[in-house]
């Protein structure tokens with residue numbers, strides 16, 4: 001629900017634009033959103049402008065010899081274990097086996113019982129298993145959860161996991177092969193780097209199946225139509241074409257973060273993930289312009305409202321009760337009295353936020369922590385354009401409204417941008433070179449040297465075919 005700001009409360013800008021202009025833009029956006037939410041006649045999004053995005057001839061990512069795979073710390077895991085977060089704490093876990101036969105795991109006392117019989121922990125069920133509408137290959141592991149109830153994990157091959165992530169993170173029905181390949185390499189690199197870091201820190205070598213790591217909804221199961229099978233084949237081919245490929249930065253796996261939409265410019269890893277940058281001395285991608293998002297931001301600004309099909313702008317309000325909860329999360333004696341940016345990057349993205357308590361104390365926290373506390377789907381990005389009240393004004397017990405653009409943390413590959421670059425004929429290697437400047441592409445599964453033509457090809461035919469109406473990316477906001 002979008003509401004207009006209360007009368008008599010001026011909107012003030014946060015960046016370098018004149019107050020009156022931004023106030024006007026915000027008001028236009030609010031009015032535009034009202035029109036959008038009350039309109040029943042959707043318009044089709046135009047993508048014609050992206051067709052003129054020339055595929056770069058010189059932009060190519062440097063490749064490393066596969067010999068590096070001999071270093072044990074760079075070997076890709078053959079298997080990964082993924083926690084099924086939706087089942088954490090469940091009283092029971094039900095599934096169907098490949099023959100459709102039902103299975104049941106229950107916690108009785110402190111032990112796991114499989115179909116009524118006591119089982120060693122973790123209980124192991126050979127897959128594929130279908131839980132609700134998700135089918136998981138590999139082995140289902142079920143064990144007591146430390147906080148009570150059960151928890152479930154799936155242990156499966158890395159490449160099957162990558163294919164499941166790409167299916168969950170990408171709108172595969174309208175994706176080009178280049179977009180799918182770029183996403184597969186980013187997902188594989190993220191998994192390898194994250195598991196490596198967790199094992200070094202003594203943490204369980206586990207990946208979450210949601211926004212804390214990568215979305216993973218199990219195996220992609222296509223419908224029976226020819227188009228559905230074609231889409232599934234394209235997904236499988238993209239993952240197979242990139243098998244074993246990862247991004248490297250020096251002698252480490254790249255910090256292959258990615259996000260749904262940057263808003264016009266991606267951000268520096270070292271700024272947004274400052275803690276990781278400091279603790280691990282980890283370098284990562286620096287921010288780059290994203291022509292796709294920049295064009296859309298300009299279009300939304302001129303039309304005064306977010307695009308209906310692929311909205312980049314957003315407005316959300318945190319209620320007084322949400323603010324009180326956030327205050328508790330960060331140790332404030334109640335809801336914050338003022339909220340404002342404590343540190344921004346060159347593009348204006350909020351990196352740290354200052355929460356001022358009623359007693360005047362100020363808590364400064366990374367904006368990503370505020371996003372996590374408020375909900376990643378609420379504060380969709382740190383690219384905050386304006387707030388009501390303004391940072392200098394007190395909340396006076398009311399809510400806090402933020403207007404921003406983009407979705408996610410803004411680091412690394414911009415999924416919306418990668419989509420448009422793929423449609424414009426860029427290869428997966430060129431897309432990755434753009435969003436991870438300075439990274440190299442290497443094959444680390446000990447397999448044959450890469451077929452260089454695979455990742456560099458430009459899929460002109462696909463780009464032309466993709467000049468259809470775009471659909472909203474299904475990627476999780478992160």
Ligand SMILES: [Zn+2]
Nearest residue numbers: 262290293414
């Ligand atoms: Zn972007």
